[in-house]
Amino acid sequence: MVPVNYYVALSAVLFSIGALGVLIRRNPLIIFMSIELMLNAANLAFVAFGRSFELQGGQPFFGGQIFVFFVIAVAAAEVAVGLALLVEIFKTKKNINIDELNSLKG
Amino acid sequence: MHLSETVSSGFFFLAPWLVFAPLTGLLINAIFGKRFSERTIGTVASLASGAAFVVSVLLAYSVSLNHGEMVRWRLAEWIHIGSLSLDWTFRIDSLSATMMLVVSGVGTLIHIYAIGYMHEDVRFKHEEGRFARFFMFLNLFIAAMMILVSGDSYMMLFVGWEGVGLCSFLLIGFWYEMDTLARPSWANSNAAKKAFITNRVGDFGFLIAGFLMFWYLGSFQFDEVFKAAPAVAESAPWVIVAITLFMLIGVAGKSAQIPLYIWLPDAMAGPTPVSALIHAATMVTAGVYLVTRSASIYTLVPQAQYIVAMVGAGTALFAATIAVGQYDIKKVLAYSTISQLGFMVAAVGMGAYVAGMFHLITHAFFKALLFLSAGSVILGLERGHHAHAHHAAHDDHGKGKKKKDDHGHAEEEHGEVFDPGDMRNMGGLRKTMPVTFWLYIIGTLALAGIFPFAGFWSKDEILLDASLHFTSIYWQLAIAAFFTAFYMGRQIWMVFFGEARSDAAKHAQESPKVMTVPLMVLAALSVLGGALNLPFEGFHNLGHWLGHTLGEVEGLPLDLKVAGISTALALLAIVISWFLYGRNPLKTGQIDPLKKPLGFVFTGMENKWFVDEGYFALIINPFKKASAFLADVIDWRFWHDFVHDTVILGTYNWLSEIALNKYADQKGIDAFANWLGTATQWISENMRKIQNGFVRSYALSVMLGVVLILGYLIFK
Amino acid sequence: MTQPQFTDFYTLLPFTILVVWACVLLLVDLFIPKNRKSITAALAAFGLAVTLGYTISQIGVSSIGFNGMAVLDGFSTFANVLLLISGLFGIALAHGYTKRMGIQRGEYFTLILFSVTGMMLMAQAADLIIVFLALELLSIPLYVLAAFTRKVESEESGVKYFLLGAFATGFVVYGTALIFGSTGTTSLTEIAAAASNGSSGLLLSIGAALLLVGFGFKVAAVPFHMWTPDVYQGAPTSVTAFMSSGAKIAGFVALLRVFATAFPSLSSDMTGILWVMSALTMILGNLVAISQTNIKRMLAYSSIAHAGYILMAFVPYGNKDVVSTSIAAGLFYLLTYVLTNFGAWAVVISLEKAEGKGLEISDYAGLAKKYPALAAAMVVFMLSFIGFPPTLGMVGKFYLFRAALAGGFTGLAILGVVTSLVSAYYYLRIVVNMYMREGDPVVESEPWLTFTIVVTAVATVVLSFVPQFLFLLASTALLK
């Protein structure tokens, strides 16, 4: 049995990778993916925790898993909006380099 | 406390009219002055002043009816707060009645004289409209002076004290847009300002003395102060010393003593009646009156008395030396006034209050006489000058030269401005102005202290007192008396004898009756004034009279030695002056015969020992500089501009613009990111690119927050 | 686990009404011709108004539904009222503005409705799952609305908001996971119970901190504020106005609900963090606002600054003696802020031109001479922002600072007043421009815009004289 801490550590690493990805990547698509990575790191933690509670409580406990479903669903919705936005911006700028989106500043 | 307010008999209820009468005159002239003729204006003003004189007489009579008992007449409440209670209360006793009589008596005469004098003066200066104003100011002065002498507390006295200062300011600056020679100038107004401010310095001393008095003696009311003083003099003598010395500053300011006398010579810028009334006869003696009034306090502290006497004696001598070197007829008299005031202050300082008051009265007579006669001389010259200039201008016109036939510009056409007050322009006036000449002679003899003129008696009494108690003071005064006789002699010779040194002097004309008749009255008083307090058994009238207020003192008999020495000195001085100025009269343009033998000493005398310059160098200029420095550098550039604009506003802008907006918000966080980036090569390489990407730097900011919060939680 | 009862729906009834109405409207809108989208706006407003009426009728009622997932209490009702009012104002502002800018499409109004429902759900959430859902429900429509104009700036603003919003959501989710991990539940009350049992401190703290990041982002607290100026500037102004009020209320309400209910045990840590956040937010928001020349950016920084003031009310959330007054103060200040904020944005909208011009502060020069009433209203709003009598802003700040002082946070209160002083500097600049400079501004006059300005201005002034009932309302809207 792999202890729950291992999962949590893995999720933390994944989350960090995701966060760093947001910080350093220039392509919004990749940034989306990094954000997905962050969400999924959370999902991993949820599932792992949920599993651990199940074992401890003796009764099945689905709280963690349910949350994961919500996250997945919402993430999908979010990406849908995000991609639509990117399409729009590509239409006007012919370019989706995030660093060129800096007309608003100051 | 106010038992004596109830009056059983006498005219005490008239006391407020001492003030109201002249004020009524002022108001009438203020309202109707524009419609009145000059004669009406003058009459109204003179009547107003005369009414005050009548009231004074009635009050003095009432006092004598009352056996010299003091009476208080409370008019109204003034300032009552906490333990402070000040009222408008008139105090009528022999001392104040004496002062009232002198002030209103001499004042009324001068009013009458001024009708004639100002009539011409305003015409010479082309300002006929200002005639009424002069009399309003004069009336105001009488009112203020009456408050001064009749007040029942130090603070009411102070009201008059500053009030006369104001009138002095107004009257010195009467011809405010010109100098004494009627040229457009700041000179007269400067002189006025100087007088006011110097007086204020004195008033500062008065105020401080008042504060001390209130907090240590518990009141401003004369009787209460005098009652409380002895106990305090026992327990805390320094308080009384401080009070008297601060009061001395006030005295020095008002009575033109060292070191505050400097305003008085400049005050001659005022029209001559003003010089006579305010700056010789009445206002300047207020200091003497104050010390006399405070006799009960001064007597408690001999050290302070001695200082007062020394100041007076020093002033008497010092001013006398300056008078010797003056050329302006009024300046000589001005310094003479300072000197004579020194005599009085010395007298009251020595505790010879009666002598001081006696000299005050006689001096009022003969100095007013002298000033007014000097005014007559000046106007005489002015008349002569104008008659001559008019004539010359007509001649020019006749020759076809296009010059303005205008009095006002006559002087300018002649190039040199003619000074009718300069004794070097006079000479030989005894023929053209005989009445004035004789009046002047009487005044001079009285001032020089020649028997039996008034000045002889009063001055001698002072000298006698000094010789008995304070030898050094006696000698200072005696020498001052010598100088007095000398400069008066010099003046007589220069003005009335010899040949006329200018056209104006040649054509000088005698003054009209309205001017000379009051002079004759004054002359009579100057001759007979000594009778007030003859030093013989059974006389000493003034001494007895004032004794009701000041406490009876034994009148001293005439000391022939003292009288003899002083008379001898005076005669000697006159003889010397005859040798110098009378035997060989001054020629036009000739320098003063004293200049050569005395050298730099005479230069000092001529230039008033450079005291004004000293004040400028030591006080006025530094103050101006300090004030400008404070205003420009400290207040404006530092407080206003630097602190506000640079420090406060600048910090705002710097913080918002540079520190936060540009630096922290955009670069700072990135810079911090850069610093983080050096941790590893990998981060470093990629972090540098972040500087271009704004969205990512925003995300970095979020991240930074996360890191900080977590760091706090973990490492706290 | 029981089946949903009618009372469960009663708990969420206002929300349900609005969701249903929004869905219906989405369909109805298809049948409304393009040039008559005012009808959609009116219908949306109608829905909001009905919900508002119903919500007001719920004052004083409280219930718990869906197994403790959602609650109805004074707090949520107060928040709902505020949110619905924001929605109404949002529509009032958008009605003419969208037409003028050529973006009057039906979706605009339905999106606003959806966003409002998300916000309301946020106010009623009693479980982290609901909080997460509500957060997304309110945010996603806003992402779209921000990019509604299809111009570069607008799109850029939408993308930035979206990317950063999603990034922040990641933290919320992960934080929730950690909290779940340390307490075994996502229900706020159960978390509190578990936390007070003393199970697993650090993990819970980190979880809570990550939630704080997410909410901090929504309310634009430093250092999670950086999106605000860009997004506010780029988004259509009517959206900005709505966003700056609604999203902020929702964020603060959630923050309050979650922290006060679930994490009172963490107050010793969180107080310090909140203190610093509040301080930094006030300082930075106010200072940076000074150097702005664009009114939208300036108001953006001003909204950051006000987030700092409101945060002040949260600092003592763990102190039982003062938490009630400070929460009441926070809610009251939110109300103040909403009224003033809408008023100010309405003035901005009335000066904005179709080309995006009219947004510089210098464009306000001479407004007072030409449009004295409008300028006077703007003065009222500026004074209210500064916290000057006779406006609601003054009363609000009075309340707020009093709460901070009562909680013993004298330093924070002093910082609050000092930064208020700083803020006077830039708010006055607008007044100076309007009154003391010459200019020739042109104002678009639209009935609903005028209505908004009049209502907010009058309310800002009048309510400042009779704040008693609002005080009572805010102080009864306390969390149990």
Added chain:
Amino acid sequence: MEFLLQPLTLLTFFPLLGVLVILFMKSEMKTAIRWVALVTSLITLGLSLWVLSMFTASNPDLQLEAKYSWIQVAGWNIYYYLAVDGLSILLVLLTAFLTPISLLSTWTAVEDRVKDFMIFFLLLEVGMMGVFLAQDLFMFYIFWEFTLVPMYFLIGLWGGPRRVYAAVKFFLYTMAGSILMLIAILFLGIQTNTFNIPDMLKVLPELYSSGAIASGTQMLLFVAFAAAFAIKVPMWPLHSWLPDAHVEAPTAGSVILAGVLLKMGTYGFLRFNIALFPDATVTAAPWIALLATIGIIYGAAVSYAQADMKKLVAYSSVSHLGFVMLGLFALNPQGVAGAILQMINHGLSTGALFLLIGMIYEQTHTREIKVYGGLWKVTPVFGTIMLIASLSSMGLPGLNGFVGEFTILLGAFGSKAIGNPWYAGISAIGVIMAAVYILYMFQKVFLGPAGEITHHHELKDLNVRELIIIVPLLVFIFWIGLYPAPFFNLIAPAVEKLLSALPL
């Protein structure tokens, strides 16, 4: 709504009625607007006299109370509470008196945006009245801050060339002071559970003696209140806003600023600092006296170096208000009563000076001293009145300034709280310096040979309207100078009561 009929409510809010009327008038109807404003302010003056007639001078307590609960949430206890006592009655009268005079002075001076001007002016009057009458700290704070707004506009809209700068500076400086006061007010409110001053005064001694509010805290509270008031007064060295505000403000603004607004600061010290923080007051008295003394000397010295008449008078206010502060913190009847009277005196004499300067400025559009000269010859009435105002300002006995300055200095000289006579002694030098700068101005403008402007302008003497403006001031200048008893009688009981509570 019964509270609307309370005399003090009427007095405070009556000008709002005028505002309302003016709001509905067309801005082109300038004369009508002016009349409405003037009549409103005159009726307000009448109301203030009505209040005076109902005021019992011998009663040291608050009178004519209008007290209604306003905001009663737990621990707030805010009241709508207006009342008047001996400390404030004169200031109320002064406000009511100066407003119509100022309005009349704008008759021809303000031609631009008359409507706005009158509205702001009447609003200002409401604010000032409220400040002097409010007896609840919350209410007081509202009025206190509110006065800034109309004054800000008055300076910023109708002022001189640097008006915007001056207006913003005025606003920020005065606000900077009041924010600390806000903190202190809130703190007091929390400690005492009320904002109502009389109630607070009942609770505070207990809190002080029990140590619930430590003496250090009391001092901090004192300082916080003092910061607000000291900037308003303005005390040295916080005076930097004053010359700007005065120089740039329109005449009527300057009159009200000098006449009333500055008095709000000194009044604040009197009503709040001294009453609420007795121990701190006694401790701070020597320090305040020191600052006041510096202010007196500094203000007088700086005045003398000014080239602009208005600036000169502005700096002289720093000096004069220094006297007021010195008197207040003498903490004895003479000092405090004198200070209160001096507040009125300063309002009258400086108000008159500003009005007169404004009248000549209207004709010549310059206030530079050196371009004038010899003006008395051209405009004798103007010159005479200016002389009287100047003399009043420099404290000539017989005029009002003396009564105030004398009692202040007298009080300060023997003050136990200040502890030594030096401050009063040095301040008395300020009396000399006042003569220096005032006479300097009077000489350079009215005496001497005709200057540039006097030469080339067809200068007119005062007209009837201007005389109507200025003569009432002169009446009071003489009245207070010669017979101040009625004024002191109004002040004294309240002052005695105030001082009796001090630990001296």
